[in-house]
Amino acid sequence: MATSSLISSPSLLPTKPLTIHRQNQYHNTTTFRNRIIFKVLAAKLPAGVEVPKVEPNFKAPFLGFTRTAEIWNSRACMIGIIGVFIVELIINKGILQTIGVDVGKGLDIPL
Template structure:
């Protein structure tokens, strides 16, 4: 099984730039470290004594709910296509919206 390796062009340009800077003596260190620290809490803020134990919600945006929502959407979309195919009308014409004449809203 053959693998093809690809290199991002911006990475290649960066490496070429670093090499040329090292040759000129302008870039001494090959790697530099970056230290990141979190901001301090404001004065007077009380930290909770016990961390709450959260469980996955039974209702709401869970993985199972989203899978079932997407399945229901796919079934509804296919059902709409079948109804349009059988009745030879678009879904908007079926529910009573006139098509091709604009919305005729008073502005």
């Protein structure tokens, strides 16, 4: 079978052992001093594929706000505002009057 020959092939090379450390050693008032070590095995890279020289530097976004997403959101907002201005110029009414909200008469509260 193809999978068994792939697993038993000599092209699988062991890499550096992966060590997992616990962040909080005093979890549930128990000290964890044992290290768990895994050996990760990977196949050879195909011909012509090069390993990157520098590992990518990724910073997690704050609450999902990334620079690229915020740039695109601001551009969409500017296009929307300009669209509202164009609609107001063509109809010659404000956008609230267009959707049926009375404006300019103040609050209709009896005193």
